[in-house]
Amino acid sequence: MYRNMLIASALAAVGLFGAVAAQQKPAAPLVEVFKSPTCGCCSQWVEHMRASGFTVRTTDINDLSQIKKSRGIPADVQSCHTSVVNGYIVEGHVPAADVHRMLKEKPAIAGIAVGGMPIGSPGMESPYVKAQPYDVMAFDKSGATRVYAKH
Secondary structure, three states: OHHHHHHHHHHHHHHHHHHHHHHOOOOOOEEEEEEOOOOHHHHHHHHHHHHOOOEEEEEEOOOOHHHHHHOOOOHHHOOOOEEEEOOEEEEEOOOHHHHHHHHHHOOOOOEEEEOOOOOOOOOOOOOOOOOOOOEEEEEOOOOOEEEEEEO
16 A cells, blocks of 8 residues: 555656646747947847847947957948847847747858848837838858848
8 A cells, every 4th residue: 555655646746747847938048138228229129029038138338349340240231239149140120030030940140130220120119100121131150141031
């Protein structure tokens, strides 16, 4: 009888552990954001990323030029903030869906970028101005770019 109770307890513990493990979500990807301490649109993009399931850590820097140069971000796709996630660079107001897509597909690129600050991109929304079309550009370590997504 003691043996049966011990076996039943062990099975219950295994079942409980399995139920708890099944409920745990995988860790959200960490997005390390380098931004100006005074830029409101960067902070809004950070909130967009958090709302889309990313864990975000920000570092405020007054001059981002060295960050951009050291990561090889082409000048024509630079924007107001630079991020790194799972080894990829994410420059500017890139939609979270495109970042999720990049992480899922794992393309052979250095990163993706939205150059400038197009109205209507995440963090740049305005109720008073119509959103403008923009492209998310992929870039490689040599600086070559191509369209990754159109919005």
